[in-house]
Each structure stands twice: as structure tokens, then as C-alpha cells.
Amino acid sequence: MDSDYGVAKELSDLQKQRSLYQPELPPCLQGTTVRVEFGDATTPADPAGAHVISRAFPHTYGQPLAHFLRATAKVPDAQIITEHPSVRVGVVFCGRQSPGGHNVIWGLHAAIKSHNPNSTLLGFLGGTDGLFAQKTLEITDEVLSTYKNQGGYDLLGRTQDQIRTTEQVNAAMSACQNLKLDGLVILGGITSNTDAAQLAETFAESKCSTKVVGVPVTFYGDLRNQFVETNVGFDTICKVNSQLISNVCTDALSAEKYYYFIRLMGRKASHVALECTLQSHPNMVILGEEVAASKLTLFDITKQICDAVQARAEQDKNHGVILIPEGLVESIPELYALLQEIHGLHGRGVSIENISAHLSPWASALFEFLPPFIRKQLLLHPESDDSAQLSQIETEKLLAQLVETEMSKRLKEGTYKGKKFNAICHFFGYQARGSLPSKFDCDYAYVLGHICYHILAAGLNGYMATATNLKNPVNKWRCGAAPITSMMTVKRWSRGPSATTIGKPAVHFASIDLKGKAYELFRNNASKFLMDDIYRNPGPLQFEGPGADAKALTLCAEDQDYMGRIKLLQEYLDKVRSIVKPGCSQEILKAALSAMSSVTDVLTVMSSSSTFVGQSTL
């Protein structure tokens, strides 16, 4: 229904009020004069992949960081972009819908128009399909009026989340050339931003003048690295889900007879589950990263839950709330192996009915052990990125059933003396994705939209818009841009026989850092959460009053301002250079040499270390 995109919507009272909310801009983006300062050439966090990445992206690898500063900032090397010729920019929704996406477009539009009213912003209708087919809608203030600060992607719609095949890349290039676009802004997660980097490289190589910019819009929260602290949508999704989890906790405590197993959307990583745990304090969460790190089997996890149920029953507590990230199923080793076999058979064209007959004896035994509903779900075709259809696999029901069986057994054997175990299962999936965005997401998305314009005005290609120092108020945020290639890692492990991504650079997928501060915060409280029912209810998403300005707890727990600290380092180096100029005393030179030699020794050892701990430990 192309004709329905971008039509004015009838808004409820609350939506109307939200549509009038004007996000603040950090000082550096206020007014029409913005300075750009370029930092050093960038390198990916994992040095082992640098060579592969540089070869795959000869035109766009190693570009410098860009910092956007206010016009009055006293930075000698920064350039002021004074000319703002009219530009034509296209924007496309690529990843799954994430609350705040509309505000990126609004911010971009506001920045474009404030610098030159003759500039044009075109939205591609129907996501990537619209890009390939060159279907556009000109974004105007009128078009935006009922979409400002609203959820969903219904302004433009979205279809597939990839621009990857030669055919797709060529279609995208034709669109950019035919529409005479100076810039193409791509909103999405890891997959879409990896595609954006590839598109930028291809455009540069083909001398296509369109610059490509990526924006981290994905509520999964897994596009995190030195430069990107969080993703648009993550805050909202966690708040909406935390509200619901808290409600279930209150319910559990009122009736005191059910264990609730709640599966949360969030793909492979457990970021959403961890954040919700910190916000609402359920009794347990089975983090995929912990399971993978400890190689816990389905039986280990079942036993862990059963032991918890038993320990609680000994304190006369016969209720509880357990969170299950949807990605858990891929973290459990034997289920992962089974899924890989199934996906391999899919790849070889074996029909669903025949797959079970073609499984290896080991996988077949596991498959037959599983309840029928989960067998059916495991047999579903994998997604475009070879992962299982996580939203369709009811891991929460599988675990609830296994726990129930085990508790009945313990009850019969007399090892468990509590009440009959009762489970209720919930999937908190699509009900959060279309939510009105939180104030944080409204602001963050709007600011990123503005930054996209400045990236294009600076003539940069293959960059991602970044705003950092986010745990502080908006007026402390730092705005910048980093080459997408600097966020890449190279996959060195197989993801099953149908995987085609091994050895290919991709934007780094951040799982929960088990050495990070957010995880530590959880671990320090996990036993209290488990036993003491210290449920916390942040309440429904608010836009005024207490809670309206709350930020994600995982965001606030981590060290931040990597961009600021990189700049600080540069200042130290400049200072050394200015003190130790030719002509300085022997003593000063000696001291400097000794100190620098020690620093470089330490850093050489650290950076060549084979234990790459992941970009999330910043």
C-alpha cells in the first residue's frame, strides 16, 4: 500500500502532545555554523582483522574520526564548513522497526533545511524495495507533522534488511545516480550498517558521487563499540518490557502460586534481558552469554532453575519470574548444533517433512526427546542472516516444561517438598517494538539525524553518525562520526554449513561483556534478586514527571566518553610535542624518551595480545 505511506495520521491526545515535543540539540549543533575537527586515522579494535578489512575496503578504510564542535570552539585545526550548497539526500529504513526511527528523519530534515532551504530530502517508500525501485516521497514539514516523536516505521515502511547482492547494490547505485543524490542515509543495525559500508566502498570505487552514511537504529542494542554507546530504540524497548515484567512480578507476589517464564525479543545477544533485569529485578535471567561461556546444556539450565525453585520453596516462596532472552536457544550448545544440522539440510534443499530422517543419530536423539511444538519451531527456515527464527521458537515453554517434569520427579522422590510447580509462559515480542519512543530515544535519534547532515556537508563517505557521553544531559553530548570500517571485525568461526560470512568483515556484533560493569552490577545483586523478591516497578513509560528522563542502567553503568578520552590523549601527545621541541634540554629529552619508551612497550604488548576481549570492553 504505497499510497498509505506518509499520510497524515489521526493522533490520540497523548500522541498529539508528543508530536509537539522539540528535542534539544547539543551546543555544537546549535545554529548554522559547525566546526569539524578530524582526529587520527582509525583502526579496528581487533588488530588481527585490520589487514583483511583494509584490503576489503581500500577506499574507505583508515579514514579519520570526525568531531563536530561549536563554531566558537578554540581548536586550531578545525575547519568551519561555510558553504552549504543545496543538496539532495535520500533516506531509507533498513533494519527492523525500532522506536525513534522517525526522529532520525526529522532531525536530518531539520538540519538540511536550516542550512539551505533549497535542499531536498527524499524518503524511500517501502524500505530497501523502494530504494531499488526508486520509489520516493519528498519529506516536508507537513509530511513529518504526525510522525514526530512517534513510534513505528510507517512513515516510509520497510521490507528486507539487506542491500548486499550485486543486483541489489547496482539497483541502489542506479537509484542514487538517477535521483542525483548527494547522500544516502541508511538506518539499521549490524547487517544494514555492514551493507552501508560496502555500498560506500562500491560507490567510491565506481566514482559514484553519493556519500553513504549509517545510523545505529536497532533496539537489539548489539551495535556497540568504542564509538557507539547505544542504539536508537533500545531505551524504549527496555522500558516498555520492564514495565510489563514488573507487572508480572507484582502479579506473582500477589497470588504466590505461579512461576512466570518470560521470553524477551532481542536476537542473539541478551542486552535487552540484562537491562530489563536491572530495571525490574525479576528472580532470574538466563543470559545467553553466560550459558555460552559456561557451555551450559539444556539439562544444566533446567537443573539451575529447579534448584532455584526448590531453594525458594524452602523459604515458603512458590512463585517467581524468570527471563529468557530469545537468543538463548542458539547459546545452548546442543540446541545450536541441532539447529546447524537442520539449517544445513535446509540449505541442501531437504524438505521440512524429511529433515528429521536426515539428522545424525546424535541430533536425531535430541530432536526426538524434545516436545512436538518445539520440534516444529526448530524446523522453520532460517532468517536471511542464517540465524534461527528466534521469535518463533518458544524456549520459555520448553524450559517451563522441562522444569515441571523435573519438579514432579523431585516431588515424588521426596527431595522437593514444596507446592506443585505451576508455570505460565509469556513472549514479550512485538508489543514493544511499535511503542511511542522514550524521551531519550526521541532526543538521541533527532541528534543523530542532525549529525548525518554534517557528515554529508563535510563530504564524508562510509561513516556512521555518533553521539557519545550519553549518560550525561544532552548539552554534554559529543557529536561525531566514525568510519564504519573502524567498527568491523572479521568472523573467524563457522555459523553452520550455509554460512557465507566467514572471513568477511562485518560491523562488530557486541554480546554482553561478562567483564563489564553492567554485568558486574547484575552479578552483585543476582542472589538477592533470586531469593528476596526485591521486585522494582519503573512503571509505564512516562513523558513527564519522575522516570521520564531515566536512562538505560546498562548505559549508565559503563565507562563512557571514548571519543572524549581519545581527544584527551591527543592533547597529551600535542603537549609532549610542544614541550619537547628541538632545542629543549637534555634532561627533558631524556625524561620524555624514557617515559615514552615505557608507554609504547606496554601498549605494544597489550595490543598484540592474542586475547581480543571484544569491543564492548572499552
Next chain:
Amino acid sequence: MDSDYGVAKELSDLQKQRSLYQPELPPCLQGTTVRVEFGDATTPADPAGAHVISRAFPHTYGQPLAHFLRATAKVPDAQIITEHPSVRVGVVFCGRQSPGGHNVIWGLHAAIKSHNPNSTLLGFLGGTDGLFAQKTLEITDEVLSTYKNQGGYDLLGRTQDQIRTTEQVNAAMSACQNLKLDGLVILGGITSNTDAAQLAETFAESKCSTKVVGVPVTFYGDLRNQFVETNVGFDTICKVNSQLISNVCTDALSAEKYYYFIRLMGRKASHVALECTLQSHPNMVILGEEVAASKLTLFDITKQICDAVQARAEQDKNHGVILIPEGLVESIPELYALLQEIHGLHGRGVSIENISAHLSPWASALFEFLPPFIRKQLLLHPESDDSAQLSQIETEKLLAQLVETEMSKRLKEGTYKGKKFNAICHFFGYQARGSLPSKFDCDYAYVLGHICYHILAAGLNGYMATATNLKNPVNKWRCGAAPITSMMTVKRWSRGPSATTIGKPAVHFASIDLKGKAYELFRNNASKFLMDDIYRNPGPLQFEGPGADAKALTLCAEDQDYMGRIKLLQEYLDKVRSIVKPGCSQEILKAALSAMSSVTDVLTVMSSSSTFVGQSTL
């Protein structure tokens, strides 16, 4: 965990702010002087049951309505209750937890203490089990501090929702006598209030001095009649669910490829589903009352949905949102019949494994036709009131599967030419029940709590607290009390072989009135909802700003103020009496006789009419 009831909770910022919210009182309840005016003796709406009810409740049937008025009200017959000796009152959570329950206790406590600080309010710990076991917690301001305006029932907990067997009734009476209670306040829905009426009758008969008061607290919204406009919790549940439904609608419109089947909690009636439909405008809702009225089979409903999918596909729309009330399964004739057979076999002690073998050939054929997951769910033991375990039966999945099969068939046959049909199922159940109560529910519950005290102060037994004229601001609300017996009807139909309630009076269960204004509002818009995607997003529950004071649309659509109109009628009758006094002219007497004879003729015909249309058409 008795020791955990009533402990101070750690509140989030929003919860803290809510705990400071002070609900307003209607003028009649302000201050410490309240007048009581008694109306005429009451009669149940269905005259056919009056005789049965009066025989079952000889001591409590036919009591007058009570209106609470401000002390300065110019009503000659009203009494001012001037003496407020110290009283001992007990309060117990009976039904399922419903947002606002805590505020009834708070309101009751505030009223009791403001009239006599020496009075005592005892909360029974663990619901009815606590009542039977005489486990209490004295309610104080300190105990209440972290529960004011908060969701759940965790202040006191709840267990079974019935006080019905002789053993239970005797235990309740012993508790009241041993604890020297002047009053017992019971919070709950239809079942609990029916039990409250029975308890009041038994106490009166046994000369037990404890007066029993019921409060309509049930988010199902099915305890509605002339005197009760809505129930505590309904507003909150509908708002929380409408938010989520709207989010899913936005999601559907963004990706344009899924049909969402959402099952909503709400027991047998479809009130929650209708209210949510009016709030968020999903494409379809399958109301149980419509299905029952038209005797639609599973295949009729499937066809209805398939035809809608097809019609939408012809307009290039391949997405949609369909609401399924959890009670639907009992409204579909053949499924209901099957459930009755199953429950009958349960009643005869047939084990779950053997039930399918004992079904009649017809039921067996249907049973075998159904997918395995639903068979398993249908076999679950019925609830205490003989209804199926609705929360466990995934009707949404059954319908999605049937529709998918039919659409594939139509696709093959070429009658359907749209895209492949994709369904995603959701159950919006326990995630709403524990929510922070909406402002309306906070106010309504608090006011009802106050009224409970005045009922007891007036010495009334077997009454329900009522506040009416609710679509107007709190200062226009009318406060009163009606005998629970006047809200009763007598069940004349079997609910399966295990039903024991036939012929017994019970508080009238209100299903959606298909001749009512709320339903009419829906019907007038149903085709637009279906085809035009005029989704509306009321947003998350707000406590400040737009939407915070919104009220249920079904509440606002209906004619209200039955209590006010009853009073108006009394005024007319009084006026007639005062004009047509002995000594008036022949003409006046003649005119009065003629008019009154015509009025009484009409009313006689109408009230003897065998078509009792239900108490919900008011």
C-alpha cells in the same frame, strides 16, 4: 510467605510519586458528617427471579437503596449519622488481583480513622485462607505508605476466590466473631460478591452481628448492573492492553507482512476486548457475544477472518491485527459442547489420558480434528466455577492455524491472489494485571473504600458499595449502596453436568449488550477499522498530561446515572402526591388518574415481558 505481606517496598521514582497522589473525594464524602437517605425497597432487574431470590435471602432481600449525601443537602428524610463509635472492621482480597485493590483498603482505612481514631482495620493475610485461619495484619498509615496507588494485591495477598462451602462459611463466621468484627469488607467480582451476599444472609440468620459489604473489584468488567457502572481495575487493564495493541498495530503497518492474533484476558465476557477495540482501532475483534448470538462455528469464524484477509489483500494490504477475547472458546457452540463433555468426564473422575476415548463420536471427531496443542489445553481441569482454564487455551493459535490452512488452500485454488499469509500470535495476559492503577481506578477504588465505611456506619448488611455518574468528574459522582440481592439473577441453563449453580441466585453476570451504545459505536466503525487501518495509539498509561484523565470509552458511551434517575422518578412521584391531595379539583384528579393509568399500563406490559434483555441495558 506470610511474613512478607505488608512489608514496606522499595519504590521506583514513579512509584514514589504515585504513592504521594491523594485521590479526591466527592463532596458528599468530604468532612466527617454524611447524610444517608434511603430509597424504595429494591427489586432485581429480572422479575422472573425475584421470588427465588427472596426465598433464598429472607433476611437481606428487598432492602432499600441507600444514598450518601452531603450534610448540608436539603433532603428532609435523610438521617445524619452522628455517632461514630469505634469499630473493628476486617477486609479481605477475594477475586483475582485487579489494579486499584490496595486503594479500596486505603480509602476504607482513611474513612474509619477520620471518624474515630480508635477504630481498627484488620487485613486478612493470604486472602480467604487467611480469613478462615484468622490471620490478620492491622492496617496502619505506615503499613499503607508503600501501597497507596500501587498495583497488585501484595499488601495482603490472595488465595481462593470463594467462601461458599458450609465449612468455609462457618470458618468465616468464627473469624468475625472471634475477632469481634463489626464489619467484613469483601473485594472481588461476581463469585466473591455472590458469596458476600450469602455470608450476609447467613450472619443475619445466625444473629452474628458482623455486617458484610461487597466491593466490585474485578478487571473483567462483568459485574455491571443498574447500580454498578464499572469495576475497579477495568480501566487500567484496558489502558495497558490498548497501549500494547496499538504498538502492535504500528508494527503491523511498518513491516506490512504479518497478521497479529492477540488473545486478551477477560474471562467469559468480551468487555476488555471491546474497550480495547474502541481505544486502539485494530482491524478486527471476534466478540464472544456476537459469536454466541449468531451461533457462529469455528469454521464460520475462520471464514470470516479469511474473507477479511482476502478483501484487504485486494487493496494491497497484507497485514492486520485481530483481537480474540479469551472467553471466545466458550462462545463457539461446538467447542463449548466439547468442553462440557470433557468437564463432565473430569467430574466422573476419568483421567486425562482416558478422556478422549470416552467422548461421544461427534465430540471425538471434533477433538481429533483439532491440533495437538489445543487438545492438551482443552483437557485441563476446569476452574472452581466450572469454566474452562481460559488463560491456558490458545484460541489465537488455533484460529491463526485454521486461517493459514484456509488461505493456503485459497492460494492454490487461485481464489486468493495476495501474499503468503503470515500470522504471529500473542497472549496479553498477566502482564497487565499487576500494573500501577490508572488515575481513574485510584480514585474509584479510594471512593468505594470510603463508602464501605459509611455502609457499616449506617448498620447495613449485604450491601455493595456503589459510586455512579462516573463519566463525570469526581465532584459529580453519586455515592450510595445497593443490596447485593438486587443485583442477582437466577441461572436457568445448565453449564454442563458438573454445574451446581442452576436455579441458584447469583450476582448477574453482564456480557456485552448487543443493543447497547458502546457496541453500537463499535459496529458503526467496524468496517472502517477493518479496511482503513485507522489505528489509534492512546500511548502508555500516563499520570500527568494528556491521557492521564481519560476514561473508558465503553463507560462514557453508555447512559448513566441510574441512581440519579431513580431519585428523579421519586421526586416526580412526590410532586404528583403533593399536587393531587384530597381536596384537589375533579379535573386535576381526572387528569392524574388518566395519566397514571396509562403509565402503569405501559410499565406493567414492559416489566412482565418475557424477553428479559439483561441488566446491562440500562
